[in-house]
Amino acid sequence: MFPPFLARAARRWVWPLLAGWGYFLAAVAGLVLTRQTEGIATIWPASGVLLAALLLADRRDAWRFVATAVVASMAANMMWYGGIGTSLGFSVANSIDALMAATIFAGRRREQVSFLIPRRLRIFCLAATIGAVVSAGVATMASPDGSATFFLSWACTDLLGMLIVTPMIVIAAELMRDRHRSRPRPAQVAEAIVLLSGIGGAAALVFFQTTYPLLYLPFVGVLFVVFRLGAFGAAASVLIVTLVSSLATAANHGPLAMLPGGPVFGILFLQIYLLLMFAAALPTASLLGWRDRLIRQLAEKNEMLELAERTAHVGHWRLDIRSGDMFCSDEIFAIYGREKVERPSTDIAIRAYHIDDRAFVLAQIKASVTTTSPFDFRARIIRASGEIRHVISKGWATLGADGRTSGIFGTMQDITDQVTAELALDEARSAAERMAWDATRMAETDYLTGVFSRRKILQILDQSIDSASLGGGALTVVTFDIDHFKRVNDEHGHAAGDRVLQRVASAVASSIRPQDFVGRVGGEEFIIVLPGASIDVAEAVGERVRSVVFHGAEGPLIVTISLGVAAWEPASTAEQLLGRADAALYDAKHAGRNMLRVAA
Template identity: 35%
Template sequence: MGNAVSIFRSVIAPTGIAVGYGVTAALSLWLTRGPDGIVAMWPASGILLAGLAQLSGYRLLICLLLAAAASVAVNLQAGVPLPVSLGFTVANMVEAAVGAALLRRWRVARPRFGRARDVSRFCGAVLIAALAGTGAMTVAVGGGALAALNWFATVLLGMFIVAPLVLMSIRIADPGPRSIHDDTARLTVMTHLLMVAAVTLIVFVQQRFQIMFLPLVALLAATWRLGPLGAVAGVGIVAVIAPVMTVMGHGPLWMTRQSAVEQSFFLQFYLLTLFATALPFGALLAQQRRLAADRADSERMHRLLADSSTDVILRLSLDGVARYCSPAVTAVLGFTPEQTVGQTPILMVHPDDRALVDAAWQRAITSPAPETVTFRHLRADGSHAWLEVAYRRVATDMGEEVVARARDISNRRAAELAVQASERQMREANRLLGMAERAAQLGHWRIDLTTATLFWSPEVHRMHGLAVDATPDLAGAIDFYHPDDRARVAAIVAKAIEKGEPFDFEARIVRTDGEQRHVLSRGQPEIAYDGTTTAMFGIVQNISQRIEAEQALEAARAAAEAAAAHAMQLADTDALTGLASRRRSLAQLDEAVAAAARGGEPLALAIFDIDHFKSVNDRFGHPAGDAVLRRVARAASHAVRPTDLVGRLGGEEFVVVLPGANAATALTVAEALRRAIAASADGVEAGPPVTASIGIATLVPGGSAASLLGEADRALYEAKNAGRNAARLAA
């Protein structure tokens, strides 16, 4: 029973199309009966074309066979010989099959006549189909050029005028896709179409005035009001009334005393002109209205984004007066948007930064390129906030204006100042080291190799704790060196004396009172006229103070480096979550993009934020919100790979840099991250359970960190628009 019902349903559509084809063909032949009857339009071809475009497989074959049988029967009934009937039928089936195949191939089986691309593809398919049918008719039946031209024109008109009516009716009746005409009032549609019908009847019922332009005027009026529906339906109305009235002996064409063939060709040209005028006009008009609606939607979306952004968004006139200010100004500066609009923000810039901001403003209003400047701006409480502001001149409906994005970087600036202070401390420590080196004590010495005597200056004696007249020999001098250094020093001196070459070493000596000194000893040979080494001369420097200064400097350097490292950690670490800060995350992203470009490795980026986070703060309080942020940070850190970096961009928005990850890997990590966040609630202290929406983008050749962030951000909004708690990959 089920199979029988399925088979019955599968043949309903083909049978209905074939019946419609046969009835329309019979009616067309009946209207043009008689020896001089010429068919001006063959609407049956339009019905068959539209029907076949909706079918496939065996249903299409069934429809073709049934339509062919109907065609043969209708032609035989009209007195057409069997061979000619068969030839006409073959031509009709060829043109419909070719046209339907092209419509499906070009994906316009159900074209939207409000889109210029669909209209052009539909017209191309119909033109090719009509040429194919004309060729098939010429081969099967013959008849010469006039017959071929008449066939081409009648079939072309039938498909151009009737097929859009059928296809548009299918689209309107289909409960799936939404029609572009669903919101058109039925009364308005009927009124304008009746107007087209009335004007056409008035024109073609009389034979006194050549006013065939009036239907075009009515048709364009209907198209202007109804769009493509008015164009298609209006042309169809004219295409029905004009030929029928002409066949019945009425209308302006009878004023010209033309033959039936000439009247037919004139009507065909007239209807083609109406079609070629109205449908493209309707398509372009619909496209223009759609673009206007899209623009309005885009403006509403941009206003929504501006209102929800944590950055302050402003629209400024070219003389610097604020026309719009986003609500974020309250959190950043303490002013309300109403207090800001109508004011000149540059007047609230710190006096020391005003010249810098004014120069950036002048560049922004004279160039389309964006201009970024960092300065201090007055808060409502009298303090100053560090802002990073990007200006850009844009064209709007109100004329030229400047859009500004202001970001609070007070915390980042404080960290940068701390780093600068640490660097100054390090430079000061290096300066002290230089002073310590210049204050070192020096003595000189000389070994006479011919007499084996050693000379020390008084400073060298004091250095060793000896009286000035108690100069030891070379062996005794070496014995003053620390036992751990003695063998090395003896080897260096012996080699220098043997080879007559200079030396340089540092070592420790042990004074007569047991106190150790660090010394630097340098020596050079004295060469006689015959090239032999006669003596060694050099200096010895008490570098104990330098060593002590170096040790003190090393301690200072370590302290300075620790301070710098602490400051860098403050700059690179988000204080609340312990994740990488925005500054470190963006720097890491830049490095990852550069590394991927050098090595040809894949790179992915994920941006995620917590769904409905504002409601968490509103319902449970900001401490609970902070707990949720820390918990999400821990869950994200555990969910990603060891090579990935998780950072906090600000608020509830986070970023994950995924080196070496392609799209599939990034989706896998993102899905693990999403599940980990959703399952992370483990107690009251952790805050309420939350979910996250994730946008993923992969680096393309030539891409940048900014483009990667933009793509991931758009993917994030797609995930939110899809219902949140989802991960989406940028297209």
């Protein structure tokens, strides 16, 4: 058996050693990714591991985590660079970032480590940025070929490591700590697995192909996951996109490989892309979490208010009408924000009400004195400091021995916190509704051309087929794409290609009937859905669209389109209808392009 002091020391070193091992593996992974990208990494996850360890650990053990991280960093850098001086300089830089960020974020009083409080999230981002900049400065001085590019790359890489990796580890640790108190249901676990797997699949689809620039897809998916899974979903989905995009970019795959400027520019573009995704995901989750907290607080306050109305003492006052004497409890003075005095004055009490409420309050009290009926009103009180307090006043007149009103007894309750919470809840609800509307619009609209997205236009086609099946009406579709669009991109650049897509989409949208729908299904391919249109009408619409696109060309770019028209036949599916239209489109292309063909 070990002596007690050795056993205690061993327990104090378990987590630092595990964190050091995790730091080493993360550092090696980050260095391996630099092999294919001219020595530049997209993200340095080791800094995120160390920062998470420092935030979760006892402050007294911080030096143990830093020590193991320095040793792990030295080992990784020696394996990679070999030089002791450079490795030591890089190891110091790799440790000072997380240590400085943890010191700034936690503060002297060791404030709560939470990413669900917007203010704390802002402080975390600022702390990580400062740590990354300082670390980059140290590393630049230690590097034999330090430059402005090296400084910027190091700072961005370090910052991404802390912003993306740290929240994931901290939130996962919080979930593990609270798993017995709030164990997730199997359905919630299954939903999280499906959604995060979808994020991984979407990221792979985007970054392991170079045909279509679909960088918007992960953004849409991440925002949806944020709404469904909250902060955990935000951190996990951004981390998944980061890992997939980093691997793909390191292997020279994905749309970033098409960018000019080589790997350095591609990595910088990817880092900005990931920073924007983080800025969209975690702050949104923080705001949603804060909104939920406000909702819970409001519910708790309402419950406590009901209990207080039954059991607790509320500020009370009594006015003797005949003598003019007035008594107020201590709570009344607290509500008014005034020091307790021997003889409170009715004039002071009335003048304390907001000028817009003063006449109403006097009318309520006079009516109670005259009719002996109870009064119940809400009003605003302005304290001597200028602060406005919202109150509820209730009371009734008391009768003397002669049957006349002798006095007034009343109670007053300060409801300022309740009013503030209601306003905050309304603001949070409005913000959530705006974000939900924006997410829906993003999902239904093609981001480049402004016409319907692929998912939306296919949904419209399915609905149109259902309507035609039930009502026996006609339905036709027109599929078209831009002739020689690849040549436009190759000879004039993708920016010119984007402008062509926008111009064609605008021309088509202005040429179809009001009841028709147009959507972009990918690249330069479009679909027009014409409910209630016969094949002749569809052919006329298609010819008008073709003519407008051809004759509306401006400048040296002469753009034409080829179109295929097909009419829906009873019992046929959307896939069959589109297949026939595509076949007619191919006939138009084989016949020389810039023409329309009708499916047989």
